[in-house]
Amino acid sequence: MPKVSIIMATYNRSEYILESIQSILAQTYQDWECIIIDDGGTDNTLEILSPVLKHDIRFQYLVRTPNYQKGLPGSRNYGLDVAKGDYIIFFDDDDIAHPQNLELCVFELSDKQLSFCRYIRDVFRGDFVYNFDYSKEYTSFYIDSSDINKVLRNELQFNSCAVMWTKECYINHRYTEHLKYAEEWEVYARIITSVNKGISINKTLYYGRKHNVSITGDFGNRNLNSLSSYTDAIQLVIANLKNKKMLSSEIIRYFIQVSLQYKKFNLFERIINTLDLPKRQELKWRLFYAHLPLRLYFYVIWKKIKK
Structure with a gap:
């Protein structure tokens, strides 16, 4: 063998x-x-x-x-x-x-x-x-x-x-x-x-x-099939970690931030549905997502000032 x-x-x-x-x-x-x-x-x-x-x-x-x-x-x-x-x-x-x-x-x-x-x-x-x-x-x-x-x-x-x-x-x-x-x-x-x-x-x-002929190239060129696949993979990763009780707030926060770039694929709602959280925790993450664009805007400004 x-x-x-x-x-x-x-x-x-x-x-x-x-x-x-x-x-x-x-x-x-x-x-x-x-x-x-x-x-x-x-x-x-x-x-x-x-x-x-x-x-x-x-x-x-x-x-x-x-x-x-x-x-x-x-x-x-x-x-x-x-x-x-x-x-x-x-x-x-x-x-x-x-x-x-x-x-x-x-x-x-x-x-x-x-x-x-x-x-x-x-x-x-x-x-x-x-x-x-x-x-x-x-x-x-x-x-x-x-x-x-x-x-x-x-x-x-x-x-x-x-x-x-x-x-x-x-x-x-x-x-x-x-x-x-x-x-x-x-x-x-x-x-x-x-x-x-x-x-x-x-x-x-x-x-x-x-x-040029590669799957990675397709993703870099924003090929819709590759982008859709990535959002599916994110949902599967979250479900796996949730089942193993290894899903930290840090990971949730990271993927919710990523979801801003994938509104076309409804990624945020898919993450929330996969998490299946108590109402109070779900509300916390919905508020986080709602305020995220503003927070990121001020973060970019702060980074420029710091330079």
């Missing part, structure tokens, strides 16, 4: 996927399987991958079945259901993994008290420069459920493809398949508040390719 299951969803990325696969073949740690899930692409991805698939049985190429919704979450869930490894990691079909990625994560997770290993993800445009730092000296720190505020605010970012998880993390958790943006953020919030702790190492082990 492989120690690590690499899950790679792909969709019409024949231009880049082979370079991503080569970065997996270049790993210093070799006890892995790579499950490639095609989300119904129409290009020549399979043709390009055929020589690799024939010569290395560690690779599986599967087409997403109708049992899973079209999209990244559904494809990854299919991969999770097929995976056999003790550890789970997600790679994208256009990125580059550092050769020590698997080796260092597996080493850290040999501590059985840890459920995940987070690392640094850098970005690049154009051709990738293959100039890796092979040092094994780095600092680290632990992360547990008490850090969830930082995670939700992205003060402690959990980037896509920048975490290795133990298989236990995904026994009771799957991606929410109707989400087309923030699906990782939502499932990571569930996992982090369900496990003991993880470790974050200060070493770059992954390189994300930046280009």
